[in-house]
Amino acid sequence: MTDISPNLEIQARLLELRKLLQRASYEYYALDAPAMEDSVYDALYQELQKLESQYPQLITPDSPTQRVGEKPTTQFLSVLHHIPLYSLENAFTSDDVNAWQERCQKGLASNLEEVSSNSKHSHNFLDSVCELKIDGSAIALTYEQGVLVRGATRGDGTSGEDITPNIKTIRSIPLRLNLENPPDRLEIRGEAFLPIAVFDEINQERSQQGEALFANPRNAAAGTLRQLDSRIVAKRRLDFFAYTIHINQGDFAVQNLPDISSQWQALEFLQQVGFRVNPNKRLCKSIQELQDYYDFWATERHKLPYMTDGMVMKLNAFSQQEQLGFTQKTPRWAIAWKYPAEEMPTIIESVTVQVGRTGTLTPVAELRPVLLAGTTVSRATLHNSDRLAELDLHVGDTAIVRKAGEIIPEVVRVLPELRPTGATRFIMPTHCPECGHPVFKPENEAATRCINLQCPAIVRGAIEHWVSREALDINGIGEKLVRQLVAENHINSVADLYELTSDRLQTLERMGQKSADKIVAAIAQSKIKPWARVLYGLGIRHVGSVNAQNIADNFPNVELLARSTPEAIASIFGIGEEIAQSIYDWFRQEANQNLILRLQAAGLQFVGEKKDEQAIAINPNIAGKTFVVTGTLPTLKRDEAKSLIQAAGGKVTDSVSKKTHYLVVGAEAGSKLEKAQSLGVLCLSEEELLILINS
Numbered sequence: 001m002t003d004i005s006p007n008l009e010i011q012a013r014l015l016e017l018r019k020l021l022q023r024a025s026y027e028y029y030a031l032d033a034p035a036m037e038d039s040v041y042d043a044l045y046q047e048l049q050k051l052e053s054q055y056p057q058l059i060t061p062d063s064p065t066q067r068v069g070e071k072p073t074t075q076f077l078s079v080l081h082h083i084p085l086y087s088l089e090n091a092f093t094s095d096d097v098n099a100w101q102e103r104c105q106k107g108l109a110s111n112l113e114e115v116s117s118n119s120k121h122s123h124n125f126l127d128s129v130c131e132l133k134i135d136g137s138a139i140a141l142t143y144e145q146g147v148l149v150r151g152a153t154r155g156d157g158t159s160g161e162d163i164t165p166n167i168k169t170i171r172s173i174p175l176r177l178n179l180e181n182p183p184d185r186l187e188i189r190g191e192a193f194l195p196i197a198v199f200d201e202i203n204q205e206r207s208q209q210g211e212a213l214f215a216n217p218r219n220a221a222a223g224t225l226r227q228l229d230s231r232i233v234a235k236r237r238l239d240f241f242a243y244t245i246h247i248n249q250g251d252f253a254v255q256n257l258p259d260i261s262s263q264w265q266a267l268e269f270l271q272q273v274g275f276r277v278n279p280n281k282r283l284c285k286s287i288q289e290l291q292d293y294y295d296f297w298a299t300e301r302h303k304l305p306y307m308t309d310g311m312v313m314k315l316n317a318f319s320q321q322e323q324l325g326f327t328q329k330t331p332r333w334a335i336a337w338k339y340p341a342e343e344m345p346t347i348i349e350s351v352t353v354q355v356g357r358t359g360t361l362t363p364v365a366e367l368r369p370v371l372l373a374g375t376t377v378s379r380a381t382l383h384n385s386d387r388l389a390e391l392d393l394h395v396g397d398t399a400i401v402r403k404a405g406e407i408i409p410e411v412v413r414v415l416p417e418l419r420p421t422g423a424t425r426f427i428m429p430t431h432c433p434e435c436g437h438p439v440f441k442p443e444n445e446a447a448t449r450c451i452n453l454q455c456p457a458i459v460r461g462a463i464e465h466w467v468s469r470e471a472l473d474i475n476g477i478g479e480k481l482v483r484q485l486v487a488e489n490h491i492n493s494v495a496d497l498y499e500l501t502s503d504r505l506q507t508l509e510r511m512g513q514k515s516a517d518k519i520v521a522a523i524a525q526s527k528i529k530p531w532a533r534v535l536y537g538l539g540i541r542h543v544g545s546v547n548a549q550n551i552a553d554n555f556p557n558v559e560l561l562a563r564s565t566p567e568a569i570a571s572i573f574g575i576g577e578e579i580a581q582s583i584y585d586w587f588r589q590e591a592n593q594n595l596i597l598r599l600q601a602a603g604l605q606f607v608g609e610k611k612d613e614q615a616i617a618i619n620p621n622i623a624g625k626t627f628v629v630t631g632t633l634p635t636l637k638r639d640e641a642k643s644l645i646q647a648a649g650g651k652v653t654d655s656v657s658k659k660t661h662y663l664v665v666g667a668e669a670g671s672k673l674e675k676a677q678s679l680g681v682l683c684l685s686e687e688e689l690l691i692l693i694n695s
Helices: 006-030 038-054 096-108 111-114 198-209 217-225 230-235 263-272 287-303 318-322 384-392 456-467 479-486 494-499 513-528 531-536 544-553 557-563 564-569 577-588 589-603 638-647 671-679 684-695
Strands: 076-081 129-136 135-145 145-153 159-161 185-193 239-246 283-284 308-315 334-338 343-355 362-374 375-381 398-404 409-415 448-450 626-630 661-664 680-685
Touching: 006 038, 096 185, 096 287, 096 308, 096 318, 096 334, 129 287, 135 217, 185 217, 198 217, 217 230, 239 263, 263 318, 283 287, 287 308, 308 318, 343 409, 343 456, 362 398, 362 448, 375 398, 384 409, 384 671, 456 479, 456 494, 494 513, 494 589, 531 544, 531 557, 544 638, 557 577, 557 589, 564 577, 626 638, 626 671, 638 671, 638 684, 661 671, 661 684, 671 680, 680 684
Parallel strands: 375 409, 626 661, 661 680
Antiparallel strands: 076 159, 129 283, 129 308, 135 145, 135 185, 145 159, 185 239, 308 334, 343 362, 343 398, 362 375, 398 409
């Protein structure tokens, strides 16, 4: 008999054990068809653990034992995505979906022979794969030579956080792909989520331990992925659905892989190599099939073991996807059809009134907690006194609550037929709940306001605005510290900030000398901020950061602005009569005049820098054109982009209109992008803007 060395025998057994356990995990998690008894799996796993503990030099990264890290990490590193993670455009009606299909058809007009002719309703329909939109956290996985080497959060789409130890705890993510000849690098995208049953178990345990409950499975999944201790992550049993594969950006016809030319084939491939894909996918060949899929899951989704808030539609053919490409933010070949905001009945237990930075009083319904669109809701806005009157709201009413835009809870209507006997109608207060000063409601406005400039709520709001990033950007002063300073009468206006000393700050609870010194230094540093930032920081109604810059450019010092007429202010491009009147009125108030004097004495900048007209390189492509900048740009800050546009002779405004020539779009662009697209405004990426400026 041939003498085989123990080391070779051990290596062979380790390889065999890993293959057996990986195959068992694939059958259990990806196929949902377990073929190995739990007791057998446990015995094999224990044998593998024992061998690896005896021969740690033989442990490999893809071993099933390496799913749970042994030591908590101290921080997550930021990593760039090899391929950006784009967000999806949203559709809310069948008309939106039809419009998306039409846009795709127009984009492929030169290649219509590739369009499916199998549709019963339209020979132009483009075959589309429908998948449920899982309510979790997008994850980017990188495999090299078939082995998982990195897992990262979506982040801003360009970069995310490296959470590889936590990713390895998710059993439905293979550590090694079931692929004989894997490519050098393969990118997998998918959604990590918490099953509803697991979410309920976690909250039950937290309740028993006196810990705060998670609001919904999505937030719980996101929070779990960012746990520094992967052992905690493992206990929470996250799951994962894969939905995309990449080798290189734009390279849909991947090499060294089976012939994959469509999204449907990609999903089949993902399952073959070890991933779970959502079993409820469907290849649709007509608009009616898209509608049927949407309608079916509108009700059936509530029976699923996980949260979903819509469906994702992708053109099936990769060749079509590649031809259509991407906008700055979204793929043109995919769209998410969202379900309507859920509505739920609950009891209005009381109504409170909040006072904002400008003194506006906002009534808020305090609700009996209700689960709404996956979130526990206990408060909902009532907007203003006009809305209160329209609702005829009484304390104790049963109200229908929904999430406006699936974000802000609001009361849709009350059910007077369920009103309890003796319920009293809520009336807006005649005096400010913060300071007791009489409130005022202009005839032509819906808002009710406190006009006492010394109101604690107004003072707090003014200071929070002053220290914010776009204004004076004073690090270390947040909402909590502002509340402390105002409550203990250390400050009553933004000017008081410049009289704070380290010794005075150290009298506050939990404030040490080091922290106090940093805050004093940050306050002093804010004195060099330019006139436009100071003007914005004053918090004049309707004056945003862009308007403040335009005004500062036209009024190079505060004295000229303070003496100006509403007509002169309104003559500035982008400044309307309402804004001009608001500025004029602000400077007429004695308290504001005194504030300016104190801030000038403290050393703040109320004079703009003189412009060297010869240094401004007017670009004929930019001069006279109107720009709006939205979202987060890859390298430029918004202010920097605005300055470049203005230096080249362009104009920058806050809002998109028919007069807007260009919208400069960054990540998380929001409603401005939608409005620009509806108006046909040309959208530019940061790169395209720089090319335009430098051309």
